[in-house]
Amino acid sequence: MTKINCIEDQRVRAQKFVPRMFYEYADGGSWAEDTYRANEKDWKKIKFNQKVGVDVGTRETSMNMLGKKLIMPVALSPVGLIGMHRADGEIHAARAAERFGVPFTLSTMSICSLEDVAKNTKEQFWFQLYVMRDREFIGRLIERARNANCSTLVVTVDLPILGNRYKDRNNGLSTPPKMTLKNILNLITKPSWCFEMSKTKRRNFGNVVGHVKGVNDMSSLADWVSSQFDPTLTWDDLAEIRKVWDRKLVIKGILNPEDAESAVSIGADAIVVSNHGGRQLDGAISTVQALCPIVDRVGGRVEVWVDGGIRSGQDILRAIALGANGVMIGRAYLYGLGASGEEGVLQTLNIMLNELDSTMALCGSSNLRDVDKSILCDL
Numbered sequence: 001m002t003k004i005n006c007i008e009d010q011r012v013r014a015q016k017f018v019p020r021m022f023y024e025y026a027d028g029g030s031w032a033e034d035t036y037r038a039n040e041k042d043w044k045k046i047k048f049n050q051k052v053g054v055d056v057g058t059r060e061t062s063m064n065m066l067g068k069k070l071i072m073p074v075a076l077s078p079v080g081l082i083g084m085h086r087a088d089g090e091i092h093a094a095r096a097a098e099r100f101g102v103p104f105t106l107s108t109m110s111i112c113s114l115e116d117v118a119k120n121t122k123e124q125f126w127f128q129l130y131v132m133r134d135r136e137f138i139g140r141l142i143e144r145a146r147n148a149n150c151s152t153l154v155v156t157v158d159l160p161i162l163g164n165r166y167k168d169r170n171n172g173l174s175t176p177p178k179m180t181l182k183n184i185l186n187l188i189t190k191p192s193w194c195f196e197m198s199k200t201k202r203r204n205f206g207n208v209v210g211h212v213k214g215v216n217d218m219s220s221l222a223d224w225v226s227s228q229f230d231p232t233l234t235w236d237d238l239a240e241i242r243k244v245w246d247r248k249l250v251i252k253g254i255l256n257p258e259d260a261e262s263a264v265s266i267g268a269d270a271i272v273v274s275n276h277g278g279r280q281l282d283g284a285i286s287t288v289q290a291l292c293p294i295v296d297r298v299g300g301r302v303e304v305w306v307d308g309g310i311r312s313g314q315d316i317l318r319a320i321a322l323g324a325n326g327v328m329i330g331r332a333y334l335y336g337l338g339a340s341g342e343e344g345v346l347q348t349l350n351i352m353l354n355e356l357d358s359t360m361a362l363c364g365s366s367n368l369r370d371v372d373k374s375i376l377c378d379l
């Protein structure tokens with residue numbers, strides 16, 4: 001087996017374990033995937049300013065996110081269908097985050113339910129909300145997040161309609177996989193995944209099934225989900241959510257300063273500069289391009305985080321140097337999970353922490369809180 005040194009190694013190993021349908025659900029974007037690819041590429045274009053002759057004998061990588069001191073300023077992004085990459089995947093990812101000491105965000109579209117994750121973890125986790133048409137269901141979901149002791153609600157605003165993802169369409173993405181000849185042939189090559197999945201009962205959208213009238217099986221669920229994304233959602237709706245959710249509120253999916261300003265005006269505690277990992281508006285700017293104008297406009301009034309294409313500790317350092325207060329990671333931990341479950345997610349976080357720490361040393365920086373644009377080259 002290949003030795004794991006970096007996130008790319010995790011990706012390669014995950015590809016071997018996870019059925020194509022779910023692997024490509026992760027390793028893909030919308031339309032031509034230009035924004036998906038630009039996210040990663042644009043971080044790499046930013047070069048570091050090597051600095052020597054300074055004492056970097058002790059280094060501090062910790063920073064606060066939402067008032068909580070973290071070993072590094074990273075939170076796990078909400079990712080749907082994690083439990084299809086590994087059996088009970090959300091629980092494994094949440095436990096790894098807990099062991100490492102960073103927040104885990106459970107997606108609305110998770111396989112394991114809110115209650116299930118709460119029962120199987122000790123620390124508080126965050127819950128991501130899609131505001132769907134069925135507002136009664138959304139009200140109940142917020143209540144369930146409160147009862148599951150979630151500390152933070154992350155409301156995703158960049159999905160008024162679902163981005164067109166060709167790979168998912170070609171693969172006939174569904175949970176569990178549809179038994180087409182192509183899928184059966186692929187599943188034959190994934191015996192370990194099949195064995196793991198055969199041992200769990202968690203194979204459906206846990207937050208939805210049994211909580212929405214008339215949605216009891218896969219076909220009614222698929223119809224419900226596709227009819228539920230709400231293109232009429234406005235900032236007024238988000239202001240209403242702010243009124244009923246009295247804990248920390250994060251608005252995720254911001255790409256321009258005006259929208260960032262709106263998030264501040266409804267009372268968000270943090271915003272995530274995000275293009276949904278290049279899965280929504282293809283042709284949108286990469287998140288690194290979007291970051292600085294947003295920091296300039298609302299920085300200091302709200303925490304500004306960024307996600308999209310972050311695959312290394314170097315990328316974390318770049319984001320902090322550009323003024324972000326924290327980052328979120330999606331595929332980086334999903335690949336770790338696909339590669340080796342809970343231990344794989346932990347490995348992802350350790351790899352990133354080590355990379356962050358060493359890159360700081362080589363840039364002559366001993367405290368992440370003091371890092372600014374001076375550690376980057378002005379090319």
Ligand SMILES: Cc1cc2nc3c(=O)[nH]c(=O)nc-3n(C[C@H](O)[C@H](O)[C@H](O)COP(=O)(O)O)c2cc1C
Nearest residue numbers: 026077078079080107156276277307308309330331
């Ligand atoms: C497979 C996959 C599923 C995702 N599902 C969700 C989701 O359910 N809710 C959400 O707000 N964002 C979702 N996202 C977007 C992530 O939260 C995050 O914005 C994105 O993954 C960041 O980019 P990165 O994967 O390059 O780190 C998903 C992303 C991926 C890759």
